Amino acid sequence: MNFERRKDLLGLKDLGREEIDLILNTAEPMKDILKRDMKKAPALRGKAMVTVFYEASTRTRTSFEIAGKYLSADTVNLAVSTSSVQKGESLRDTIKTIEVMGFDLMVIRHSMSGTPHYLARNTKMSIINAGDGANEHPTQALLDLYTIREKKGTLEGLKVAIVGDILHSRVARSNIYGLTKFGCEIRVVGPSTLIPPEVEKMGVKSYYSLDKALDGVDVVNVLRLQKERQETALFPSMEEYANLYMIGREGLKRAKEDVLVLHPGPMNRGVEISSEIADGSQSLINEQVTNGVAIRMALLFLMMGGARDDEVAS
Amino acid sequence: MTKLLVKGGRVIDPANGIDEVIDLLVTDGIIAAVDKNIKAAAEVIDAAGLIVCPGLVDIHTHLREPGYEYKEDIASGTRAAAAGGFTTICCMPNTKPVIDNGATASFVRERARKSGVVNVYPVGAITQQQEGKRLAPIAELIAAGCVAVSDDGQAVMSSEVMKNALEYAKMWGLPVLSHCEDKNLSHNGQMNEGYYSILYGLKGIPAVAEDIMVSRDILLAELTGAHVHICHVSTRGAVELIRRAKKKGIHVTCEVAPHHLTLTDEIVGTYDTDTKVNPPLRTGNDIEALIAALSDGTIDCIATDHAPHNIESKDCEYNLAAYGISGLETAVAVCMDWLFHTGKVNINQLIKLLTIQPAEVLRLNRGTLDIGAEADITIINPETKKQVVPNRFYSKGTNTPYKGMMLKGWPYMTIVKGRIVARDGIIL
Helix, strand or coil, rough: CCCHHHCCCCCCCCCHHHHHHHHHHHHHHHHHHHHHCCCCCCCCCCEEEEEECCCCHHHHHHHHHHHHHHCCCCEEEHHHHHHHHHHHHHHHHHHHHHHCCCCCEEEEECCCHHHHHHHHHCCCEEEEEEEEEECHHHHHHHHHHHHHHHHHHCCCCCCCEEEEECCCCCCHHHHHHHCCCCCCCEEECCCHHHCCHHHHHHEEECCCCCHHCCCCCCCECCCCCCHHHCCCCCCCCCHHHHHCCEECCHHHHHCCCCCCCECCCCCEEECCHHHHHHCCCCHHHHHHHHHHHHHHHHHHHHHHHCCCHHHHCC | CEEEEEEEEEEEEHCCCEEEEEEEEEECCEEEEEEEEEEECEEECCCCCEEEEEEEEEEEEECCCCCCCCCCCHHHHHHHHCCCCEEEEEEECCCHHHHHHHHHHHHHHHHHHHHHEEEECCCCEEEEEHHCCCCCCCCHHCCCCCCCCECCCCCCCHHHHHHHHHHHCCCCCEEEECCCCHHHHHHHCCEEHHHHHHHHCCEECHHHHHHHHHHHHHHHHHHHCEEEEECCCCCHHHHHHHHHHCCCCCEEEEEEEEHHHHHHHHHHHCCCCCCCCCCCCCCCCHHHHHHHHCCCCCCCCCCCCCCCCCCCCCCCCHHCCCCEEECCCCHHHEEEEECCCCCCCCCHHHHHCCHHHHHHHCCCCCCCCCCCCCCEEEEEEEEEEEEECCHHCCCCCCCCCCCEEEEEEEEEEEEEEEEEEEEEEECC
16 A cells, blocks of 8 residues: 555545545544644654645635644645735746745645646645535545544445535535445435436435435435525525425434434534534534544645654654 | 649549549649549659548638737648648638628738638628627628638527528528527536536536527528528537438538547546537537438538637636637548548548538538649548647647547648648648
């Protein structure tokens, strides 16, 4: 297993199951570091990374930055709104400028699908995709897998419902790519305008009825309703959406008793998830955020550290 | 008197029903004889094993001049055409200024005479500024040498404007070329809508965006009796609509681009912006329908939709990249390799689609080896194998998804009005 040879992490589409296992396994000792009083390991001393976010983010960017810092990497955030991008610099030139400052790795989020792939072809730096358009958000899916595995002991054979706007969701795509590799039964559910028929070719079952989709599931992953992407009339109103697809106490009764509820955040309370469930005992939303740091530490370590997993956290 | 004797080639001239190993004599730029064992004191071209056909005609190119000379100009674009085996091309009006007036059309013809190496016919705009609102002065455009009108690149969204354009153009029997795209369905689209657009997370352009407009324009052609020519057909649905319309006797013709016959939306997955084109690369199912339509007469011609771009327009995020493929220098090889050598289209049919039929669509006096015609001749070596190397293009546009591919069957020689313009892809 040599994940360290992988220059970039662009999506879960092109990761093998063994590679995913390695990342999840590496995240376990990373989580231990997080829980320590002295949250610092020297693994990435002398390495430099930069986060470049062309779209708003709270948790993902902060999570990457602190993950790098816990492992002693030097981390810088490029504030896009105050950078030369505002002067019309091309993305390629921006990235070259960053590269020649000596950074080893760049974390990029961009509103346009495929932008990390474009950059990866044009730089020597390692690229981690922190979300590209409607394509992929691999680290979110990895932390989702980690969180589920941690609670259930295994991913094998679980029934997972992904609820909401599948059409525009990069979280959904990366989760589908990841979960199918572990033989999960994946159900996607939402209004027909947001669930394209061809989605079943990805190895999932699609539902328009929330009740049917939740029947007997082990995990419910609730997607954020991306208000900013609903420019055309894909459904009539937030109210109608909430009436049909909000995850609340009643609907969740159809799922298994020990069902886990995930949400990538930020939440629209009262739209896709009720506050009662979001703050309830089945919710792993805060756990996901913590695990996100561990997953990103694992990735940074594997991609920049080049060491083996048995040397982790020495 | 300059004489050129093309000896021992397989002469294919569909308009005259010729397909045999025979000689061809050119005298002073005119085809003087097509016969067995011609003996004449002339420069001899040994064409043994080669295909000798009328000069290829491309009725859909973008030469970008005036206004976008950084993407292409008439000198570079016509050289690309000659290197690619084309002796006649029609250039689209989406220049700056738009070819929506006689002066600009005359400028293009004048530039073509001075700096061009193949025959160039301008296509004028349907509407002023190609804005889809008010008709361009079509009589003035015809007087300045335009052979058709088109708002290519833009669809004429208003059905009323399109109806008026057809009625008006009919006075001269002028073909109206239609770029069929319902913008309400396609706006901001990056690739074909379907499984792969979901997979790659890119906004889709549904096939129905094309089909709806093809359908509308067929109905308007039926109503007005005008000649509608559908540009770059890319969907199964459009092909079926056109086939039905032709059966009904409606005056509709259509063209297809080589990339729509050969590449599918699956290849967009690398996010290589050279795969971004409008209409987008469609599915294998569409390709099947398009290829069938090449042989049953539904599709009238192959046209490149040559759309060269500067590097900056393509070296960027996929969403920001310009649409278009630089196609003049690969069209023949793509068709020979993908269509002829695979047995999907026979050589006579292929030559028809590249010569007499496109000429007939726009009523150009080209595309034959008639005795007495201007000697525009293309010689193809069906066995040559070459790699596509965009850096060696004569076109300024290196934007091609075929880059690096090894293709079999390339133009060997391009002769325009009796003069050898290109040999083995090199302009002389």
